[in-house]
Amino acid sequence: MNKVVAFSDMELIETLKREHVNDSVIRYLYRNYYHGLCNYIKLNQGSAQDAEDVFQEVVVNFIEIVKSDKFRGESSIKTFLYTLCRFTWLNELKRRNRVLLREEKYEGNRDHEDKDVSHLLVEREAKSLVMAMIEKLGDTCKRILVAYYYDNFTMKEILPLVEFQNEQVLRNKKYKCLKSLEQMLTQDPELAKRFKNALTYGQ
Amino acid sequence: MDNNESYTEKLVQYLDGDLTGAELEDVERQLAEKKELQQELDNLSLAKKAVQSYGLKARVASVHQQMMQELKEDELPAESKIYPFIRTTLKYAASILLLLSLTGTYFYLTSSSAKLYKDNYVPYQLSVTRGESTSSALEKEFIAKNYTGVISTFKSLPNPTNKDYFLVAQVYQLTGEPNKAIRYYRLLSGNSVTDNSFKDDAEYYLALAYLENNDPVAAKPIFEKIHADPDQLYHDNISYWTLLKVKLLALKAEKK
Numbered sequence: 001m002n003k004v005v006a007f008s009d010m011e012l013i014e015t016l017k018r019e020h021v022n023d024s025v026i027r028y029l030y031r032n033y034y035h036g037l038c039n040y041i042k043l044n045q046g047s048a049q050d051a052e053d054v055f056q057e058v059v060v061n062f063i064e065i066v067k068s069d070k071f072r073g074e075s076s077i078k079t080f081l082y083t084l085c086r087f088t089w090l091n092e093l094k095r096r097n098r099v100l101l102r103e104e105k106y107e108g109n110r111d112h113e114d115k116d117v118s119h120l121l122v123e124r125e126a127k128s129l130v131m132a133m134i135e136k137l138g139d140t141c142k143r144i145l146v147a148y149y150y151d152n153f154t155m156k157e158i159l160p161l162v163e164f165q166n167e168q169v170l171r172n173k174k175y176k177c178l179k180s181l182e183q184m185l186t187q188d189p190e191l192a193k194r195f196k197n198a199l200t201y202g203q
Numbered sequence: 204m205d206n207n208e209s210y211t212e213k214l215v216q217y218l219d220g221d222l223t224g225a226e227l228e229d230v231e232r233q234l235a236e237k238k239e240l241q242q243e244l245d246n247l248s249l250a251k252k253a254v255q256s257y258g259l260k261a262r263v264a265s266v267h268q269q270m271m272q273e274l275k276e277d278e279l280p281a282e283s284k285i286y287p288f289i290r291t292t293l294k295y296a297a298s299i300l301l302l303l304s305l306t307g308t309y310f311y312l313t314s315s316s317a318k319l320y321k322d323n324y325v326p327y328q329l330s331v332t333r334g335e336s337t338s339s340a341l342e343k344e345f346i347a348k349n350y351t352g353v354i355s356t357f358k359s360l361p362n363p364t365n366k367d368y369f370l371v372a373q374v375y376q377l378t379g380e381p382n383k384a385i386r387y388y389r390l391l392s393g394n395s396v397t398d399n400s401f402k403d404d405a406e407y408y409l410a411l412a413y414l415e416n417n418d419p420v421a422a423k424p425i426f427e428k429i430h431a432d433p434d435q436l437y438h439d440n441i442s443y444w445t446l447l448k449v450k451l452l453a454l455k456a457e458k459k
Contacts, residue, residue, distance in 0.1 A: 021259060
């Protein structure tokens with residue numbers, strides 16, 4: 001088992017803002033909040049698989065919200081995650097076109113904090129479409145781009161991960177991969193705009 | 204590679220922070236002058252952010268798999284903590300059940316009707332009231348334990364009473380002739396009898412006579428009846444354990 005690291009709310013926020021996302025932070029979120037949020041999904045028409053999917057999405061959104069300085073710290077992390085979870089799940093239910101009357105009532109009566117969170121998640125679908133675009137780039141492009149832009153690996157470090165003759169060939173490939181993605185976004189300016197809005201979390 | 208494409212490459216290098224000196228200054232000047240270049244850079248920057256978001260999603264997905272395994276493993280001991288009392292109780296229940304079945308098996312294998320009869324048979328005591336002079340000849344022979352005299356006196360009686368039948372049955376039981384005792388006890392304990400005197404006594408001793416005769420199957424329903432009837436004179440003589448032993452003997456006899 002991995003080493004268990006505990007964080008206070010403040011430490012967790014500071015760690016996420018300061019550092020490249022460490023697995024121990026993600027594990028901490030799972031250990032402390034998964035069961036509670038999972039129960040909410042299961043109690044509201046969701047399956048165990050729904051709960052897993054929604055929690056993954058909540059964790060990704062939470063980290064991005066904190067990194068983009070949108071978490072104001074007015075509520076605890078637990079409360080904030082719970083609100084994110086509710087909105088993510090309601091959005092999913094809407095998408096599946098099987099929202100109950102109860103949800104309409106909920107939407108009408110939601111409190112101030114809920115409204116604050118709702119605007120952070122407005123472009124959920126756009127984000128999902130762009131993620132699907134990246135999938136279309138193929139495994140090699142994904143591996144190179146993620147290693148370079150997410151893991152912050154150097155070209156020298158990436159070279160052993162992919163079968164290229166030298167760093168220059170790898171550099172050219174990386175350029176082409178990024179350019180392909182940029183072109184896909186250019187061809188759909190509306191989606192690009194929505195995605196940009198999604199990433200900035202309403203900025 | 205045309206000029207546009209080669210400049211896109213420069214923009215990527217700029218985005219990656221790889222440019223310095225004159226190259227950096229040139230790109231910054233071009234960006235300030237050309238809106239379309241700035242637009243392209245914005246889109247490249249958006250593509251980079253998309254990759255970073257994709258990377259985070261993939262990372263969380265990877266940790267998710269590990270965590271699901273860990274959290275599901277944690278659920279097992281948690282469940283066992285919820286039910287420690289039930290588990291302990293079940294453990295004790297299993298031990299008691301094992302002990303009972305071992306005891307039952309031991310008794311099943313070693314018990315006999317003769318032994319159970321010997322353990323439960325108590326000779327009938329005919330009550331004698333001080334100064335009473337109305338005892339019949341048969342009763343006097345019985346008190347004197349002159350069993351041959353009891354039988355011969357009984358045979359000479361033209362109209363024996365229930366007491367006479369019961370006492371002669373007792374004598375047959377004492378002298379190892381349970382078949383004859385059973386015949387008289389049945390006569391007294393039967394439903395057709397109008398005089399109920401000695402009925403309860405006859406019922407109880409009939410059950411014992413069946414055991415003496417090695418017939419626990421016939422004894423079982425009588426023991427059950429006495430055990431179930433609190434008004435029966437011998438109700439307290441039939442404990443739960445006695446009844447259980449009779450049932451085991453009957454079961455053993457039926458299997459033969």
